[in-house]
Amino acid sequence: MFQLLGPVEWTVRGHAADLGSAKQRTVLAALLVDAGRLVPWPTLIDRVWDQAPATDARGVLYTYVNRIRRILEQARTSGDLTRRTVALTRRTGGYALEMEPDLVDLHRFRALVMTAYDQRLPDDERSELLREALALWDGPALADLPGTWAARMRETWSRQRLDAAVQWGRAELRLGRPEEVIGPAGELAAGYPFAEPLAGVLIRALAAAGRHAEALDTYAGVRAHLVDKLGAEPGPELREIHQAILRGSPSAGTRRPREARAARPVPAQLPAEVPAFVGRESELAALTALSRPARPPVMGVVVVSGTAGVGKSALVVRWAHRARADFPDGQLYVNLRGYDPRRPVPAADALAGLLAALGVPAPDAPADTDERSARYRTEISGRRMLVVLDNASSVEHVRPLLPGTPSCVVVVTSRDSLAGLVALHGARRLDLDLLPAPDASALLRALVGGRVEQEPGAAAALARQCARLPLALRIAAELASARPASPLSELVAELADQRRRLDLLDAGGDPRAAVRAVFSWSYRRLPADAARAFRLLGLHPGPDLDPGAAAALIGVPPDDARRLLGLLAHAHLIGPARAAGHGMHDLLRAYATDLAHTEDSEADRQAARRRLADHYRDDAGWLAFGV
Template sequence: MEFQVLGDVAASHQGNPVELGRRQERCLLGLLLLEPGRVLLTDRLIELLWQAADAAERRATLHTYVARLRRRLAPYGVRIVTRGGGYLIDVDPATVDLHRFTAEVERTRTIAEPALRAQALAAALDLWRGPLLAGVADETMRQRLGRDLEERRLAAFERRVEAELAAGEHLRVVGLLADLVREFPTREHGIELFMLALSRAGRRTEALEVYRTARRTLVEEFGVEPGQDLQRLHQRILADDPDLTLPTPGSTPAAPRHLPRDVPGFVGRVAELVALDDALDDGGPSRGVATICTIGGIGGLGKTALAVHWAHRVASRYPDGQVLVNLRGHGTDAPTRPIDALGQLLRGLSVPPGRIPVDVDEASALYRSTLADRRVLVVLDNAASSEQVRPLLPASAHCLTVITSRNRLDGLVAHEGARSLRPGLLSDDEAYQLVVTMIGADRAATAGRDQIVRLAALCGNLPLALRVAAARVVVDERLTVPELLRELTNARERLSGLVVEGDAAVRGVFAVSYHALSAASARVFRLLGLVPNTALSTAAVAVLAGQPEGQLRDHIADLVDRHLLDDAGTGRYQMHDLLRLYGAERAEAEDSEPDRRRAVGRLADAYVQQGVAAQAVFHRVRATVPMRFEHPLAQPPGFDSIDAASEWFQVEGGNLLALVRICDGLGLARETWQLADCQYPFLVRTHALPTLRETQELGVTAARLDGRPDAERLMANGLGVGYALGRDFDQAIQWMKHAAQANAEHSSPRDEVVSQMSIGNAYGQKGDWAEAEEQLRLAIAGARRLDDTFMLCVCLSNLGWLYTEQGRAQESLALLEEALRIAVEHDIRQQIPPLEVHLAHQNANLSRYAATVRHARAAVAHRHLGDRLSTARGLYWLGVGLDGLGGTAEAIGYWRESLELMTEIGSGDAEYPVAALARAGHHPQGGPL
C-alpha cells in the first residue's frame, strides 16, 4: 500500500485508490503518516485537529476516527496501534511519499555523474503534488508541522539545477530559475544560480540586471547588502572571468586531496548526514563565518567513518582541496602538538617547508592567510581537546572544518560557534544492513534477519563491534551467525569474542579511554560496570561509590566528557552495554570481591528503602515483614501521593529488576528478597506478570537462604498471585498453599486473611466455586474482626466477583456496592477501578446497559492510577454496554483498544474482546469477516 501526504492525503493499493473517509479522518491519517512507527500522543493529536478544543470533549471523537481508519486500512494489513497514551501507524516509511522523497534526495548524494544526479533529483521532486496535507490542513497547521519541508524541497530543486549546470545544461534551466527567483526574490543561492546560467548562456547583461534587482530588493526591504558569494559572482561576471565558463579537462589547478578512501559498506546515519548538511547550509559565506562541525562519541562509534564519508559527499564544494590530519588525541602515543599539525597542514597546502614558522602563533597566522581566499575542507581527526584544535581552525567563511573526538569539545561550541553532533548507536535496521553488506546477502539470508538483529544487540549496535563480529564470519567460512551468537551470549566472554586475527579491537579501544582516566574516575567507571545498565541518578552513583554526591560530580562529568558514560537527561546516566562489560572486567581485576559486594549491597539497600517508602502510600493486600539494612540512608525518603510513588516505580523499574538479578547472582540473599518485595504492589497494579513472577521466584529462594520463613511466605504468596493473574491456577494454588505452610507457627491473623483470600481467588478463577466461597467467607470474617477496611474492601470485591461468575446477581451487587462505598469513604483509590469493572460486569449480566456504560467509563477514567488490567477490562465492558444500547460501531473501537491493551500486558482475558469482535463480524486485527 502507498500513501501520499505531499498534496491531498491519499492512499492506493496496487494502483487502485483507497477510500479514506472524511476530511478530519484523512487529516488524522496524514498526521500519523508524518511520523510512521512513532507514538503521537492523544492530546497532541487533539490539539492539532481541533486547535483550542477541550481535549476531554474530543477524546471520544478521536477514538471514533481511529476506529474508522482502522476498519478502512486493516484489509490491506495496515495497523494503527494504541500505545503509551497515543497512537502510531505501523507502516514502512518507504510507502509514504514524503519519506520516499527524503530517501531519494539522500540517495542522490552518492551519484557522481551530474546528468544522472539531476535526473534522480527531478524524479524525487515529482513526488510533490502540492503543499503538505493539502485539502485537510490549514496554513497554520502546515507551518507548525512542515516548516522545514518547503526549504528541503527548494534545496533539492537548487541541487538539481546545480547538477544540470555541471552537466552543461544551462539553457534548459534558465526558465526554471527565472520562476524560482520570481517566487523567492531574496533567495540568494537561487539568484546566484540564475546569474550563472544566464552568463553561460551568453546573456551577461541580463545576469547583471538580475543582480541589480536583487540588491535593490535586499537593501530597500531588509537594509542589508547581498552576501559575499553573490557579490563575488557579480564581480566575476563584470570582469568576464573565464573560469565562469564550463570547466574543461585538465583546467582545474592542482589541489590537495588527502581524504582517505570512503568506508566500504557505509550504511545508515541518515539523520546525522542531514544534520551535517544543515550545519553546512546554515553557515559559511551566507553568514560570513567559518563552518565548524564536531563529531563526538564513544570509541568504536564510527566517528571517523562518518566524517570521511560526509567529507567525500561534500568535497566538490571545496575545489581548492581537502586536507586531513590525525591529532592522535586517544592512543598510546602523545597527542599531536598544534605546531606539528600546522606543519602537516601547511605542507599539504603547498607551502614550502622553509617558509613554515616554528612558533605556533606565527604558523597559525600563516595557515589562516593561506586559506583566506580558498575553498578548503579540513578534517581534524581524533582531537584531544579544544585547546589542541583552536590554532588549526581556518578563519575563512569559505572553508569547512570537521573535527572528531572521544571527548566533548564544548569550548568550541561556546567560543567558536561550532555545531556539535553526537551520533547515537546504529538502529536495528542500520546494524542489519551493515552485517549484510559485510557477510553477503546469501549468508545473511541463511542466518535470517532475527538472528542478525540479535547479534547486533549483543554487540550493543556499536559499529566497531559489529564490523569485528561480521569480519569473523567473513574470515572463517565455517563460522555461522548462530554459532557466533551462542559464543557471544556469554557476557563474561563477549569482549574476548570480538577479536579478529589477534587484534582485540573493541577491548583495545575501550582500554585507551579507560587508562586516560584519573584513579578516582576509573574507580567510578569500574563500579558502574557492576550494576544495571539502565539510567542511574547521581545520588545512586554516589551510593554505589560510597561517597557524597558533591565529590562524585566531577568524576561523573569526566566520564561523560570522555563519552564513557551517557547523560540520559534529568540528572541520570547510562553506560553502553559493552562498556559495562569492560567496566566489570576491570572491577574484577582491580577491586576485591568484598569491595564489589559492598558496593552493590549499598545500592540495593538504598533502592529497597526508597521502594518501601514508595509502596507505603499503597494499601497492601499482603502483610509486611521486618527488613534490615546494612547501609541505612541518612534521610529516609518519603512520597506524598500514589502518583509520586507510581512515577518512582516507573522510572526505576528497570533498575529494580536488574538489581534483583545481580544480587541473586552475587549471592546477596537478603538484598534479593527485599528488592523483590518492595516492588511487588506496583508490579501487580501494572500487571507486569513476567517481572512479577521472576522477582518473586528469586525472592522465595533468597528468603529461604536468608533464614527468613516469614519472607518466604510473603514471596511464595506473591508468586502465586503472579500465576493467578496469568490464569495458571494450579501453579497459583500450589504456591499459595506453600505460603500458608511457611512460617505457619508465627503467622499473624492478617497473614491468615491474606492466605484465605488469595487461595479463594485462585479456586474461584479455576472454577472450584464451593472451595472458593468457603475461603473468601473466612477471609471476610477475619477482616471484619480485625477492622481492616482495606482487606474487607478487597475480600468483598472478590466474593462479589465470584457471585457474578455464578450468576447470583443480587448478592453480587450488594457485596460490590458495599466494597465501592468503603473504597470511596476510606480513599482506597486503587480498588475503585476493579470495583467499577465488577459492577459494569454485573449490570451487563442483568442487561442494565446504561449502568454498564456508567461504571465502565468510571473504571477507564481512573486509568491514570496505572491499573492497566482494570482499564483493559473497563474498555471491554464499555463496548458491551454500548453494544447493548445499539452503538455497535462505537463498541467495536473499544473492544479493539481493550484487545490491544490486554495483548500488550499478556492478560488471558484477551479472549473476551476477541469473541465480542467475532460476534460483531470483525477480525481481531481489523476489518469485517
C-alpha cells in the same frame, strides 16, 4: 542598531542607550551573537566569566538579564522601538533575544559579505556590498569588553574583516580604481602586518597607480617584518607580485586573483571510504545541513562526537566524499590521533602538514606554533575548502587548526563533546548514537551475506551482543566470515559470556580495531576519580541508573557523583538513558566490569554493591510510606 563591531552600543533614534557595566554589556553581546536563537545559560556563563564563574553566577546572570530586559521595555514604552520588536525571552535551558539578526551590525556585516562572495556578481556590485559591510566597523570588535571570550571573538571577526577588505580591494583593482584602495588598505594593513593577502592588495594598488617605488618599499617592509618576527619569507603570491613589479609587468596591479592562484595546489587528502557503509542517512543529511553557510555567514565548524567505535570517522569521510564538489579549492585531512596507541599529533606538526598541502615549502613554515597557525590562516584565507580534523582529544588540540575565513568548513570528530568549541567558536554539534537495529542487521548482511537471511534470529542476537556498535559488528562479521561452515548461532553462543566477548572481539590483536583496546584509550584519559567511578558503574545490574544510585555505588556525595557523571558523559563512556538517568551499552558495561575485577579489590566491589542495595532499600522504604 546594536553595535558589536566596535564598542558595544545600542543606538535608538540617534541616541546611545545606557547598557550598564562591562559584565552586563558582555551578557548582551553574548546574546546578540546568537540573535534569534536560544543561548543555554551554561554557555552564557562561560562567555561572561571565562569558564571561571562567580559563586552564584546563575543568580548574577539572572540579575543582568532582568536589567537588560528593563532597558528594552523602557525603549518600547517610550516609543523608541518600532515594529521590529526586540524582546529578551526565557526558554527552557537558557535565554534568547527575539529579534531580526540584521538589527545587529555583526550579522548585517556577515550577510553583506556572503552576498558579495557570490562569484556570479559583477565587480561593481561586489565592491558596493563589501564597502557597505566594511563601513559598519568602528574600531576593534567588542572594544570595551574584557575577557577571553571577547578576545577570541575579536580575533575571529577581525579575520573576517580582513577577508572582506581583501575581496573589496581586488574588486576595485579589477575595476581600475587603485587610488580608491590605497588609503583604506594601507590603514588596515598597518594594524595587521602579517596579513599577506591584504599587503598584496595594497602593493598591487600602489603599482597600478604608478607608485612603483612605494610598492617596492611596502613589499620590503612586509618581508622584513615576516623574516624578523616569523622567521619566514613572504608566500608565493606576494613574491610573484614583487617579481611582476620588478619586471615592469602591467598585470602586477590588475591580475585576477584566480589567475594569481592558478599554480596553487588543490589538495585532495580525504582517505578512502570504509567498505559496506550502511545507513546513517539522517546523520549525513544533518551534516549537510550543519555545514551549510549560516545566516549570517560564519566559518562553519561541526563537531561529530560519540563513543569509541561508533563510526564517527567513517560517517565524516563518507559525507566528505559526497560533498567534495562544494569545496573546489581542496579538501584537507588530519588524523590528530587523540585516542591512539601512539602519542597525539602536536598542533605544530599538524600545521606543518597543512601548510605543505597548501603549497608552503617546509623552510618557509615558521617554527613557532602560533606563527604557523597565523601563516596557515593566511594561506587558506578566501579559499573554499573543507578541513577534516579527525580524532581530536580536546578543544586545545583543534583551536590552532581553525581557519579564520567563512569560505571554509571544518568538521571535527572526537570522543569528547568539545563543549568549548561550541561555546567559544560557535561550532554546531552532531552526537552520533549506536546504529538502529535494522541498520545493524543490514551491516551484518552486507559483510556476511546470505547467512543473515538464513538465521535472522541469530543475526539479531549478534547485533545485540555487539551493542549495535559498528566497530564490534565489523569484528564479529570477520569472525563469522572466518568460519564459513559454522552457523551464526554458534558464534552467538560463544559471545554469550560478556567478559569472554571482549576477548573474542579483539580483531586479531590490532590495537586500532580491538574493542577492548579502543575503549581503553578513552578510559586512560580519565582522572583517577572518574576512572574509579566508571569501573564501579559497571557493577550496576540494570541498563541505566539515576544520579542517586550512582552516588551510592561510587560512594561519594550526590554533587560529586553528578560531577563524575558529567566527566564520563563528556568522554562518551556513559550516555543518557531515561529522564535524568545515565546508562552504558553492553560492551562498555562489560569493559567496566572487567576493569573492576582487575583493578579493584573484592572488598571494594562488595562495599559498592552493599551501598547500592542500601540505597534502593531506603528508596523502597520511603515509597512504602508514600513519601
